Amino acid sequence: MRIAVAGATGNIGARTVAVLEQAAHDVVRISRSHGIDLTSGDGLDTALTGVDAVVDATSHAAADREEAVASFGAATSNLLAAEERAGVRHHVLLSIVGIDRVDGNAHYAGKREQERLVAEGPTPWTIVPFTQFHDFAATVTSWTEHDGVAAVPPLLLQPIAPEDVAAVLAETATGAPQGRHHDVAGPEPQDLVDMARRTNEARGHPVKLVPTWSSPLGPEMAGDALLPGKDARIAPTTFDDWLADPREHPPFLPTAPRRP
Template identity: 80%
Template sequence: MRIAVAGATGNIGARTATALEQAGHEVVPVSRSLGVDLITGDNLDAALGGVEVVVDATSYEAADPDDAVARFGTATRTLLAAEERAGVRHHVLLSIVGIDRIQGNAHYAGKREQERLVAQGPVPWTIVPFTQFHDFAATVISWTEQDGVAPIPPLLVQPIAPADVADILAEIATDAPQRRYRDIAGPEPQDLVDMARRTSNARGHTVKLVPTWSSLLGTEAAGNVLLPSEDARIAPTTFDEWLADLRRTRT
């Protein structure tokens, strides 16, 4: 099967492309760095020639909700229109558990717009909501750290391994469109501050963590807001197993 992966050079997109290739599929990588632009549409029609399925694993970080909505909206409209012209039969969207319960986060505002456009669009679709990834704590540190100090919101999450995300996306891409898929999460709830501490230790990175709510993810994300539904699909890799792999890569 010929499958395009939008965001193919990113954290999840690259892994998904590899998972699909290992399963014997022909993968078309779609990324601005590879000359295919979802904002302008440059080279997109050529890239989607003969493609049956598109996996959208694109991401865009923005501090302003209007900017995020505009960016995600433009890219999604452009991609869906090109898919319709190419006769694509299945659009698979990587999304996030809990985005409808948190209004103040710019990235989540953009993802809600992306979901809305896909659900109302011309291409049969599956929206796949995942919980935060195992490397989310490290990502938050990279956003917030200054002079060796990193504010960390005390979130309760149920993180999932990026490799598991990629494998599941690859599986769903080769199935029929299912509209909204059930929540997908890792095996165990975790405290983000503790995740940040353990991840930093595994990376050999010295940083002072300061638990605090911020504009990144404020108190509206407290409690069970970011946890999956009771009928969630549970991926196999634990946070401890992921940390062990992280330590091995350092040695």
């Protein structure tokens, strides 16, 4: 099959490309670095020529709700319109478990708009909601870390390995459209503060963690808000397995703080 991956240079997109190519599929990489801009639509028509399915693994950084909805909306609308012109037969969207239960998060508002456009769009579709990834704890730490101290909310998660996410996306893209897919999660619940401690230790980056709701992720995400449904598909890789894989833990390099 000829399959396009939007967000092909990102954490999940690059892994999805690798899985598809290992299975001998013809993969089209969609990203700005490959001369294709989802925000403007430049290059999309050429990229999607002859494409059977599209995997959308993109993400958009936004400071507020309005910006997030606009960014996700513009990129998704351009992608769907180009798919219709090219006759693409399957659109696979990477989404997030719990976005319908958390109203105050700007990123989640953008993802809800993305889901709405896909479900109402012209291309047969599958939306696959995943729980947070195993590397999420390190990302949260980076948002708030200052002088070796980081605020981390005491969230309950059932995280999934990025490699497992890519495998499910690749499998879904090569099959028939399913509509809304079951939630997909890792095998075990985890505490985000403990995940952050263990991940930073594995990366040789000790950080003093302060469990608090004074962080970018608020108390509306507490309890079971981020946990998968009862009929969830469970991926195989445990958090311990992921921690033990040195490929997943590059040497720590300081970066500028990011926002969710």
